Structures are given as C-alpha cells and as structure tokens.
Amino acid sequence: SHKFWSTQPVPRLGEAKADREKQADGPIKDVTPEQVPKTAAPLPEGYEWVELDLLDDKELQETFELLNNHYVEDDKAMFRFSYSKTFLDWALKAPGWRKVWHVGVRAQGKSRLLVASIFGIPTKLRVRDKLVDVVEINYLCIHKKLRSKRLAPVLIKEITRRCNLEGIYQAIYTGGTVLPTPVSTCRYFHRPLQWLKLYEVGFSPLPPKTTPARMVQRNKVPEKVSTAGWREMQEKDVDGVMQLLSKYLKRFQLVQDFTREEVEHWFLNRQQDPEERVIWTFVVESKDNGSITDFASFYNLESTIIGGVKHNKIKAAYSYYYATSTGLDSGEAGLKERVTSLMSDCLVEAKKAGFDVFNALTLLDNPLCLEDLKFGAGDGFLHYYLYNWRTAQIAGGIDQKMLA
Ligand code: YNC
Ligand code: MG
Structure with missing residues (x-):
C-alpha cells in the first residue's frame, strides 16, 4: 500500500x-x-x-x-x-x-x-x-x-x-523498519563487555548449557591493547587519517566522501569531561617513519532501560570508521588479521572507558572479524535508503546466512 x-x-x-x-x-x-x-x-x-x-x-x-x-x-x-x-x-x-x-x-x-x-x-x-x-x-x-x-x-x-x-x-x-526500498541492509552485532549487567537487564540471554560465570569468563577482554604504535588521534593526524580513509573506502560502493573539515569534526574528540565524551579515535603510528598506518574509532550512544530497576542505562560503544594500509597491502588474510586486531584494541579501549557493550554493523570489513571477537548477531537490522537516486542494490557485508 x-x-x-x-x-x-x-x-x-x-x-x-x-x-x-x-x-x-x-x-x-x-x-x-x-x-x-x-x-x-x-x-x-x-x-x-x-x-x-x-x-x-x-x-x-x-x-x-x-x-x-x-x-x-x-x-x-x-x-x-x-x-x-x-x-x-x-x-x-x-x-x-x-x-x-x-x-x-x-x-x-x-x-x-x-x-x-x-x-x-x-x-x-x-x-x-x-x-x-x-x-x-x-x-x-x-x-x-x-x-x-x-x-x-x-x-x-x-x-x-x-x-x-x-x-x-x-x-x-x-x-530499522522496511520501507520502499533499501539500497542496502546491515545487521547489528553485539560484543558484551559487562556480560552480567547485560544479562540482568534482559539484553543478553543466557545460552543453553552454560552458566553466568562461564559467560563472564568468555567475554573477558585483554587489559592492554596489542598494536604497537597505538595512541589517541590528535589534531596533527587529521591529514594522515583523511588519506587512509579515502584510500580504504575506495573498495566500497556507498560511502561518504570526507572533506578535511569533516574528518576533523567526526573524529577528533573535543570533550574534556569523559562523561560527556562522544567520539574515541585511535591511530597507529609507524615506528620507522612516524606515518599513520591505521586508525579506528567508536562513538558513545547510551540506551535507556525502560522501566529499569537495578540499572537505568546501557552504555554502548558503536564501532565507527576505521582504515588500514597495513592490511590492504597484504591480501585477504592480512586484511582479516589487521582488522581483527584494530577492532580487538577498540574493545579494550571501550572496556577501559566503562562501556557495557560494543556494537558493530555488518559493513566495511567487519564481517571478517565479528565471529573471532565473540560478537553475537542481534535481532536488529539497519536499512539504508537513498531518496531520488536510482542504483542497483548494494550487497554490503551481509550475506543470506546472516539475514536468515
Ligand atoms: C521512517 N522511519 O511508512 P506509508 S529513522 C520514513 N522513515 O507512510 P504517521 C516512515 N517513513 O507507508 P507515525 C518512517 N516511519 O503509508 C514511518 N514512516 O507510505 C512512514 N517513532 O506516518 C510510514 N524515528 O505519521 C507511512 O506515522 C507514514 O505517527 C505514516 O510517525 C512515524 O530518522 C515516526 O522510529 C517514525 O517517532 C515519526 O513512529 C514515529 O508512526 C516515531 O502516521 C519513533 O510514515 C522514532 C523513530 C525514525 C528514525 C529517521 C530517518 C527518517 C527518514 C525520513 C525520510 C526522509 C526522506 C528524504 C527527505 C529529504 C529529501 C531531499 C532532498
Ligand atoms: Mg502521526
């Protein structure tokens, strides 16, 4: 209709x-x-x-x-x-x-x-x-x-x-709702960081044949990041991040074409108060020549627990953009390895910053790392729409298996 x-x-x-x-x-x-x-x-x-x-x-x-x-x-x-x-x-x-x-x-x-x-x-x-x-x-x-x-x-x-x-x-x-007509569709995946809280508020189920204690153990993350040269992004990194991003995004079919000003706006944290902070961006600086070889980012979006008793909010980090040159130059296996370690270090940072869960969509190269990093498929989907622009559907990182 x-x-x-x-x-x-x-x-x-x-x-x-x-x-x-x-x-x-x-x-x-x-x-x-x-x-x-x-x-x-x-x-x-x-x-x-x-x-x-x-x-x-x-x-x-x-x-x-x-x-x-x-x-x-x-x-x-x-x-x-x-x-x-x-x-x-x-x-x-x-x-x-x-x-x-x-x-x-x-x-x-x-x-x-x-x-x-x-x-x-x-x-x-x-x-x-x-x-x-x-x-x-x-x-x-x-x-x-x-x-x-x-x-x-x-x-x-x-x-x-x-x-x-x-x-x-x-x-x-x-x-999240189907309208005429998605150009692409992604699925939400969730990585618990505070499994017990997520269980208590009804976000994470207890899978059959296991115990809460085992789920807590399973969802532990390392205390320290693993990537050498990993540090927070600074003003001086804007050009490096922009170059990495524009090269990396060439492989995808529906992307934002970032200006320098946009890179600065979307990725640089300007919030002193950690409670008010929105964006976390990290770069990987090469020991050899000081160039930026990778970056990764996530943002802070809480959810209200409707009728919550013990807890009122879920603190969720959402995977945002990342890019790598390291992985790109080393074939599919190298790419998978690099994306997995970038995302893994984001989990470490998000845990350190007090987040309860880390969310990611099946876009960019995320499907290469979600399973290994113990993300679980959510029931939410995100449909992408274009208004007044005709183009064939774009596969995105989602395949039939993930949609089923
Ligand atoms: C929706 N989310 O299908 P038909 S996302 C677009 N986006 O029309 P009513 C929507 N259309 O099917 P209600 C929509 N949700 O009969 C519903 N519709 O052709 C369509 N929820 O209107 C729906 N925020 O006023 C139907 O419905 C018609 O009172 C029915 O209001 C809907 O921000 C809504 O989910 C969503 O606040 C406002 O339910 C309300 O239910 C609500 O009787 C909670 O409307 C919050 C929520 C949506 C989040 C989002 C993106 C919106 C995109 C809008 C489309 C933009 C087109 C491009 C415009 C610029 C073009 C240029 C240049
Ligand atoms: Mg209405």
Missing part, C-alpha cells in the same frame, strides 16, 4: 531487481526549482513549524527531551536510544550545517511544547562511481500522543521542500 511512499521518487518495493539494474544510476525525478513551494504546508490546528536553534542550550535541551522520551525503541520496547546533548551537538552541527534543516513542530498556546522533529545535514556521497551532494536525514520523531495521524509524511515533505530550496534533490537516511 504505502500511501505516502508510493508518491515519492524512490523505487517500489516489488520493483524487479533486473529493472533497477538495467537503468543508469541517477535521479529518479527532475525537480524544477521554480516549482518548489515557497512556504510550508499547513500543520493540523494547534501546531506550528519552527526552526530549532541548537546554538541555544534551551532548544538543544528540548530536542534532547523529545528524543529521550519518544525516539527509537527496540521491538519489545525494552530499550530506547538516549542521545546526549553533546552527541546531538556533534551529529547536527557537522560542517556546512544549516538551521533551516533543523525542523521542529511546536504546540501553539502556552506550553509551546516541542512535539516533533526532523533534521538534515549536508554531505557528499559516492554511490558506485558517482559523487552526489545529499542531505542526510535523521531524528525524525513524533511525540507518542501524536502517532499514526499521518504527520510523518508532512514532516518529510517539509524537509524535502527546504532542501530543494537550497538546491539539494537527493538524500540518504537509515532506519
């Missing part, structure tokens, strides 16, 4: 794979700039459009509260993403960010309560061999009391209008 999505420039869900593959990559629909409406479509009585000012701590706080209470939950409503204010600041004030793409809906009248949001940030992608300027859409959220009233399509059309006005006609977004 998809009453809304069937009107949008995205491939139909059933659209024959062959049809998508025989057409050249490119826009699905051409937008005539003069035909883009100059004003927003009306909202239901009692609500109004606002631009959120994330430079204002009060509005950042309101955004934080909306998302903390109403954003994404797992299927069983046991856990809900809890994005911190410093995380939102990092995610939404990326290079080139525009306030016009920070869209909110408020109740009119005295409360002025923020009841919905949708955010976009500009970036550039490479999809196969083509570079595409896009908006990355995230944090679409509607207050629980306003659900199922067809408000989501109104928000999506409004952000689309605002992007079109700035000359942007393509978008990327991800989600």
Whole structure:
C-alpha cells in the first residue's frame, strides 16, 4: 500500500531487481526549482513549524527531551536510544550545517511544547562511481500522543521542500523498519563487555548449557591493547587519517566522501569531561617513519532501560570508521588479521572507558572479524535508503546466512 511512499521518487518495493539494474544510476525525478513551494504546508490546528536553534542550550535541551522520551525503541520496547546533548551537538552541527534543516513542530498556546522533529545535514556521497551532494536525514520523531495521524509524511515533505530550496534533490537516511526500498541492509552485532549487567537487564540471554560465570569468563577482554604504535588521534593526524580513509573506502560502493573539515569534526574528540565524551579515535603510528598506518574509532550512544530497576542505562560503544594500509597491502588474510586486531584494541579501549557493550554493523570489513571477537548477531537490522537516486542494490557485508 504505502500511501505516502508510493508518491515519492524512490523505487517500489516489488520493483524487479533486473529493472533497477538495467537503468543508469541517477535521479529518479527532475525537480524544477521554480516549482518548489515557497512556504510550508499547513500543520493540523494547534501546531506550528519552527526552526530549532541548537546554538541555544534551551532548544538543544528540548530536542534532547523529545528524543529521550519518544525516539527509537527496540521491538519489545525494552530499550530506547538516549542521545546526549553533546552527541546531538556533534551529529547536527557537522560542517556546512544549516538551521533551516533543523525542523521542529511546536504546540501553539502556552506550553509551546516541542512535539516533533526532523533534521538534515549536508554531505557528499559516492554511490558506485558517482559523487552526489545529499542531505542526510535523521531524528525524525513524533511525540507518542501524536502517532499514526499521518504527520510523518508532512514532516518529510517539509524537509524535502527546504532542501530543494537550497538546491539539494537527493538524500540518504537509515532506519530499522522496511520501507520502499533499501539500497542496502546491515545487521547489528553485539560484543558484551559487562556480560552480567547485560544479562540482568534482559539484553543478553543466557545460552543453553552454560552458566553466568562461564559467560563472564568468555567475554573477558585483554587489559592492554596489542598494536604497537597505538595512541589517541590528535589534531596533527587529521591529514594522515583523511588519506587512509579515502584510500580504504575506495573498495566500497556507498560511502561518504570526507572533506578535511569533516574528518576533523567526526573524529577528533573535543570533550574534556569523559562523561560527556562522544567520539574515541585511535591511530597507529609507524615506528620507522612516524606515518599513520591505521586508525579506528567508536562513538558513545547510551540506551535507556525502560522501566529499569537495578540499572537505568546501557552504555554502548558503536564501532565507527576505521582504515588500514597495513592490511590492504597484504591480501585477504592480512586484511582479516589487521582488522581483527584494530577492532580487538577498540574493545579494550571501550572496556577501559566503562562501556557495557560494543556494537558493530555488518559493513566495511567487519564481517571478517565479528565471529573471532565473540560478537553475537542481534535481532536488529539497519536499512539504508537513498531518496531520488536510482542504483542497483548494494550487497554490503551481509550475506543470506546472516539475514536468515
Ligand atoms: C521512517 N522511519 O511508512 P506509508 S529513522 C520514513 N522513515 O507512510 P504517521 C516512515 N517513513 O507507508 P507515525 C518512517 N516511519 O503509508 C514511518 N514512516 O507510505 C512512514 N517513532 O506516518 C510510514 N524515528 O505519521 C507511512 O506515522 C507514514 O505517527 C505514516 O510517525 C512515524 O530518522 C515516526 O522510529 C517514525 O517517532 C515519526 O513512529 C514515529 O508512526 C516515531 O502516521 C519513533 O510514515 C522514532 C523513530 C525514525 C528514525 C529517521 C530517518 C527518517 C527518514 C525520513 C525520510 C526522509 C526522506 C528524504 C527527505 C529529504 C529529501 C531531499 C532532498
Ligand atoms: Mg502521526
């Protein structure tokens, strides 16, 4: 059915794979700039459009509260993403960010309560061999009391209008639900760092024929990292990291095309307070010539334990980008070995920093190391979508076995 999505420039869900593959990559629909409406479509009585000012701590706080209470939950409503204010600041004030793409809906009248949001940030992608300027859409959220009233399509059309006005006609977004039509799909994998806590809160099951004590033992991580030359990334490493990343990412078909400014923004930690810290990035410095041969990173995203008694939050680290030149030059076996040790050292750092679990998706070369490092397959999937861009499905690191 998809009453809304069937009107949008995205491939139909059933659209024959062959049809998508025989057409050249490119826009699905051409937008005539003069035909883009100059004003927003009306909202239901009692609500109004606002631009959120994330430079204002009060509005950042309101955004934080909306998302903390109403954003994404797992299927069983046991856990809900809890994005911190410093995380939102990092995610939404990326290079080139525009306030016009920070869209909110408020109740009119005295409360002025923020009841919905949708955010976009500009970036550039490479999809196969083509570079595409896009908006990355995230944090679409509607207050629980306003659900199922067809408000989501109104928000999506409004952000689309605002992007079109700035000359942007393509978008990327991800989600846990199936919509028309994923360009790629990844599965979540989880590596317990505090197995007992994860068990107590119902995140990790106790597998048959074992004991909690054995699970704790099985999930121990080394106290020290194993890679020689491993250290935290600093300002002086930005160019090295950028070069590594752009070379490493050439092997993949849907990637962000990072500028220097973006590398700096996404990978350099600027948070002094460890409690507020969002991003951890480590580089491997060569003893021979001081060059950067590898890097690896993860970010901090807690989940609220809904109705938690003994614990209120799960502290989760999410594997982010990494790159290696070492592994790349030494064939598939060398690559597997290097990626495994980089990821293993990230587990050590995440444990040291107090995380309960380390999460990773089946993207980049992650599938090469997840099993060896005792990650378990989760029940969550992440679907990747492109708006107004036709291209054949991208395999990603996921195969049929992992999907089953
Ligand atoms: C979703 N996540 O299918 P049809 S991810 C897109 N993304 O339309 P209503 C979604 N569309 O099927 P509700 C969607 N979820 O009839 C639902 N839809 O054609 C579609 N949850 O609208 C759905 N955040 O208002 C249906 O539904 C229509 O009240 C129904 O609101 C949905 O940020 C939602 O999971 C998700 O807050 C807002 O459930 C609400 O249920 C909620 O009756 C918890 O809507 C939080 C949550 C989603 C996280 C994310 C990415 C969003 C991408 C949006 C699409 C962007 C397109 C590109 C735009 C720019 C283009 C340019 C240039
Ligand atoms: Mg609604």
